[in-house]
Amino acid sequence: MTRVSRAHVELLSRAGCSICQRVYHRLVELAAELDFELSLIDVDAAAAAGDSALRAEFGDRLPVVLLDGHEHSYWDVDEPRLRTDLALGRVVVEDDG
Template sequence: MAHDEPAAGPARITLIGKPGCHLCDDARAVIASVAAELGVGWEERSIADDPALAEEYWEQIPVTLVDGRQHDYWRVDPARLRQALGA
């Protein structure tokens, strides 16, 4: 599911989580806020829908990727995310 992708390109942030995950809800709020502030697109993927993601990340969700590389897991620090995005 994509969120507010800019016309200039694909999402730079990916949130990997699952339904009913309270840490995922917290991460989503931070990501949405930082992405809106910086004008960066983001997407969300669920381990419930993708067996490969489930195998790789099930113990770490929520997992945040920036430009396709793992950035963080469990919690998202807004300042650290801004820095990873070059802000």
């Protein structure tokens, strides 16, 4: 059986960030259209829970979009690039079981 793995998009955000909210809503729409997994990470909440690395690295340019764990864009969704990268990055997995 052959299957295509889904890309994973993470949005790094913080509470009270109106630009972050706008970007998140656009990513929700794109996830439905382009079939990728989407998660939202509040960098301040992560720091309060003991993981300050994301806030230290990305906190000055939120929102930040990560594609499969790598920085893809910040302050907005680079939609043409995201569409291209998602189309090029699909991984076909052969499953003999």
